[in-house]
Amino acid sequence: MAEPGSAAGPPEGRGRDERSLEALSLAAGGEAAAAGRQLPEGRRATLASALELEGTVLREGRLTQFVANNLERRIRLSGAPRGEPPAGGGGSSIPAIDPGALQDVVALAGQVAAQVDDLLRNVHCGLQALTALSVGCIQTYRDGVESLGEAADLSIRAMYALVARCEELDRAMQPVPALAKRIRDMKGTLERLEGLCK
DSSP: OOOGGGGGSOHHHHHHHOOOHHHHHHHHHHHHHHTTSOOOHHHHHHHHHHHHHHEEEEEETTEEEEEETTHHHHHHHHHSOTTOOOSSSSSOOOOOOOHHHHHHHHHHHHHHHHHHHHHHHHHHHHHHHHHHHHHHHHHHHHHHHHHHHHHHHHHHHHHHHHHHHHHHHHHHTTTHHHHHHHHHHHHHHHHHHHHHHO
16 A cells, blocks of 8 residues: 555656545555554544545545545546556646547538438428327217217107107097998898898
């Protein structure tokens, strides 16, 4: 484990010593456990002081949080190839932007925008067609309901008319039994006359 005072050294040493709070704590705890003793309070204070020089240390009970200063630069340095010195000593090293790449991005953005416009236009046309179909179905259903109501009304009226005609026919057929009796009497009389004539 590197000494806490080496945190302010050159960039190569800082790259080795810039580790997370968890790594430093585990390393210190491992050394203490290997020696069969606890970490001295002075060593803990020195470690905390070194961490406070490199960032912000927040303690909440047994939980300790460490936020490194200039985190963006540290991330860029960690992603840089080994052996390549950091570009400049400033806080940011933004590479130059290729104009051709920008033109390609602009062209691709235009193509995407055109495709999105086509997609929205197709969706709009599809929604209009679905709306027209839905309106047609609703109108057909309404016309069918109206036609069914009219047909049912006509059927009811025809049924009432048929019942009335049947009642009239029943009243008109009331003299038929008496007429049938008279016809049977006349037939009997004719049969007796025919017997006398023989």
